[in-house]
Amino acid sequence: MADLATNKKCMFFRRMLVLNLILFALTPAGRAQDVNLIVQKIRMKLDQVRSYEASAMIKTNVSFLKVPESKVKVYFRQPDKIRIKNETGISLIPKGALVISLNGLLHGEFAAIDAGKDTVRGIQTRVIKLIPSDDKTPWVIASIYVDERLMLIMKTKTTTKESGTYEISLKYGKYASWALPDQIICSFNTRDYKLPKGITFDYDDGTRKQVEKTIRDEKGTVEILYTSYEINKIIPDQVFDN
Amino acid sequence: MWTLLKIELFKIFRRPRTYIGFGAITIIILIIQVGLKFDGESYLELMMGGINDTFDIPYHLILNGYLVAFIILNTLLIHLPLLVALVAGDVVAGEANMGTLRLIMAKPFSRTQWMVAKFMSSVIYTILLLTWMAILALLVSIAIFGTNDMLIARSSGIEQLQKADILWRYLSAFGFAAVALSTVAALGFFMSVLAENSIGPIVSTISIVIVLTILSEMKIPIYDQHVKPFLFTSHMLAWKGFFYSKADANGMVIRGSIENISSIIKSLLILLVYITGFVTAGIYIFRKKDILT
Numbered sequence: 001m002a003d004l005a006t007n008k009k010c011m012f013f014r015r016m017l018v019l020n021l022i023l024f025a026l027t028p029a030g031r032a033q034d035v036n037l038i039v040q041k042i043r044m045k046l047d048q049v050r051s052y053e054a055s056a057m058i059k060t061n062v063s064f065l066k067v068p069e070s071k072v073k074v075y076f077r078q079p080d081k082i083r084i085k086n087e088t089g090i091s092l093i094p095k096g097a098l099v100i101s102l103n104g105l106l107h108g109e110f111a112a113i114d115a116g117k118d119t120v121r122g123i124q125t126r127v128i129k130l131i132p133s134d135d136k137t138p139w140v141i142a143s144i145y146v147d148e149r150l151m152l153i154m155k156t157k158t159t160t161k162e163s164g165t166y167e168i169s170l171k172y173g174k175y176a177s178w179a180l181p182d183q184i185i186c187s188f189n190t191r192d193y194k195l196p197k198g199i200t201f202d203y204d205d206g207t208r209k210q211v212e213k214t215i216r217d218e219k220g221t222v223e224i225l226y227t228s229y230e231i232n233k234i235i236p237d238q239v240f241d242n
Numbered sequence: 243m244w245t246l247l248k249i250e251l252f253k254i255f256r257r258p259r260t261y262i263g264f265g266a267i268t269i270i271i272l273i274i275q276v277g278l279k280f281d282g283e284s285y286l287e288l289m290m291g292g293i294n295d296t297f298d299i300p301y302h303l304i305l306n307g308y309l310v311a312f313i314i315l316n317t318l319l320i321h322l323p324l325l326v327a328l329v330a331g332d333v334v335a336g337e338a339n340m341g342t343l344r345l346i347m348a349k350p351f352s353r354t355q356w357m358v359a360k361f362m363s364s365v366i367y368t369i370l371l372l373t374w375m376a377i378l379a380l381l382v383s384i385a386i387f388g389t390n391d392m393l394i395a396r397s398s399g400i401e402q403l404q405k406a407d408i409l410w411r412y413l414s415a416f417g418f419a420a421v422a423l424s425t426v427a428a429l430g431f432f433m434s435v436l437a438e439n440s441i442g443p444i445v446s447t448i449s450i451v452i453v454l455t456i457l458s459e460m461k462i463p464i465y466d467q468h469v470k471p472f473l474f475t476s477h478m479l480a481w482k483g484f485f486y487s488k489a490d491a492n493g494m495v496i497r498g499s500i501e502n503i504s505s506i507i508k509s510l511l512i513l514l515v516y517i518t519g520f521v522t523a524g525i526y527i528f529r530k531k532d533i534l535t
Contacts, residue, residue: 061493064399068495089391089404092297190296193399200397203479
């Protein structure tokens with residue numbers, strides 16, 4: 001009889017423990033630990049790459065810019081140094097896009113909050129909101145969309161202090177095991193384009209009769225297509241100098 | 243004909259007035275180059291029209307020889323007609339003023355031959371002036387500022403030309419500018435036939451160019467639609483069209499393309515019609531003219 005009572009007690013405590021664990025997992029504190037674990041895993045994956053030099057093509061699509069595709073070299077070194085160099089010409093890079101690279105986001109002190117789930121290009125992702133603890137961080141809030149199966153960031157949305165909001169979409173291919181994307185599309189808000197008439201280099205050829213308009217508050221995109229990476233290559237300091 | 247042309251060129255380059263243009267161009271270009279060398283970035287910030295709020299602008303790369311040459315051409319090519327008028331307005335009237343016209347007409351060549359040689363010498367002077375400007379504006383700027391892609395500010399936005407896609411555009415633009423300035427030379431030549439002294443044709447050519455340039459630049463609809471398309475001064479600026487390129491569906495610049503080639507050809511033809519008109523009218527009037535001096 002005593003054994004039966006002890007067994008019943010044990011069963012009760014086990015059930016209670018399981019129930020407590022389930023409840024704990026459902027509480028914000030439990031989920032917070034969960035997202036912190038995800039962030040930690042992503043950090044570990046990103047930390048495999050101490051530096052890289054990548055060859056890439058850059059395409060800029062902004063309503064008031066008519067620019068050619070250009071070949072660039074992208075240099076990166078831990079923790080958050082990044083530089084895009086056009087070896088043969090000029091590339092216009094959106095302000096803040098470099099500051100908000102994945103390493104830039106995930107290295108530093110911040111609070112991670114679970115923001116549910118969302119689908120990115122047909123893939124179920126976990127949305128994690130990041131709020132920086134340091135006032136000097138150039139961004140104020142960021143959302144990362146994580147493919148939990150591969151532990152890869154599929155999308156980020158970052159609001160910066162000075163340069164507006166950036167949405168970065170990442171596609172992975174042969175460098176997915178290093179968490180390095182094959183393609184990045186960065187969308188951002190563009191400011192007004194205004195030019196004093198006296199300094200434009202325009203002439204009226206008689207064909208463009210539409211009223212000149214000021215282009216304002218439109219979305220622009222910059223697409224970077226990576227063709228190759230040289231991972232953990234030593235990058236000299238002067239590469240990151242202006 | 244060649245002998246006549248050599249004589250006329252000798253006359254032009256013997257006059258100190260001929261070198262005013264070369265001197266003025268040299269001084270202005272050097273002033274612009276020195277200014278841009280020391281404070282070019284402030285000028286570029288203004289030129290970028292606020293896109294530096296959105297983009298990191300590599301000003302040190304943008305301020306290169308190709309852009310400096312483009313800035314110089316935009317500043318100077320509108321004033322170069324005045325320097326051309328100084329010589330072209332004097333070619334025939336100068337002879338009348340000095341009293342050498344009767345003596346020259348006694349030589350064994352036709353009036354038409356002499357007039358063609360006169361006009362050709364004005365055109366050669368114009369081309370030499372333009373070449374001097376090209377050397378200073380392009381080659382010296384490249385030597386000082388180096389080369390890179392060129393960013394052009396337009397009212398609709400900023401356009402970028404790749405380094406390897408620029409030089410042929412300059413050569414085409416200088417070729418077009420030679421025709422455009424030859425139109426002014428033809429006008430000066432025509433005015434020169436009508437007068438007996440040099441000052442009148444020079445001042446009247448300059449005045450006509452100034453008045454028509456103002457009309458070309460005014461945005462009054464009635465002039466824009468009915469007058470501007472017929473003014474040669476409106477078409478003289480079409481050299482800029484060589485620096486505007488086409489874009490594909492994604493907004494990417496198509497290398498080696500010209501945005502509106504038909505407009506440039508149309509402007510070129512209109513200028514050639516003007517040149518032919520002025521020269522023919524000048525020769526016709528001169529052939530009928532009683533030469534009394």
